[in-house]
């Protein structure tokens with residue numbers, strides 16, 4: 001298994017945000033984490049990327065335990081996090097934002113190759129590379145934070161609610177780009193409240209409720225599961 005979360009809990013004071021969560025992510029797959037607001041989805045991504053440290057449990061990546069590592073160490077190991085809320089550096093240009101994504105790398109040729117690939121995924125970023133990031137639309141800012149994450153040259157990319165607040169057309173555009181990123185051989189952990197979108201892209205899915213996994217399985221099977229349909233797909 002490329003990435004494993006084993007019996008992991010995260011507490012904020014006495015409150016548990018996630019409780020005894022186990023999730024396996026196989027190399028080259030898209031894994032969807034779905035669930036309502038407050039279910040613990042972002043906390044799981046934050047724990048993987050070293051922004052929260054589990055109170056119990058272990059997180060393993062490529063045969064190595066990573067739950068005591070810093071966020072910088074985890075980025076360098078090959079896990080990139082696209083946090084919720086599209087936080088760009090607003091006064092920097094698009095190009096400068098992308099360069100920030102490669103902060104931990106020194107291989108200029110590989111960085112140039114990845115920049116070219118980001119511009120292929122996101123032609124709009126190429127057109128707007130000199131524009132201040134804060135003046136771009138919500139959809140363009142989402143593209144920029146995804147592009148910035150790709151600039152770290154990750155094996156795994158964690159995406160937190162990339163479709164939130166975007167128009168249906170832009171959601172489809174983001175979905176297409178996630179497919180392309182996956183087709184290039186990257187592993188994706190996709191957090192979404194838009195369960196239909198996430199499960200239609202993923203191979204496997206996990207359903208979270210109040211900090212626990214209540215259902216897991218093949219994404220296609222989850223799309224046809226009665227409970228999932230009723231609760232998350234509007235019947």
Ligand SMILES: Nc1ncnc2c1ncn2[C@@H]1O[C@H](COP(=O)(O)OP(=O)(O)O)[C@@H](O)[C@H]1O
Nearest residue numbers: 012016017035036037038039040041042043044
């Ligand atoms: N920094 C924090 N301090 C206290 N409670 C938090 C913090 N972050 C998240 N929580 C709580 O943990 C639970 C899970 O939150 P979160 O992982 O953000 O859920 P989701 O991403 O599924 O909406 C929620 O009850 C939330 O209020």
Ligand SMILES: [Mg+2]
Nearest residue numbers: 041042043084
């Ligand atoms: Mg969240």
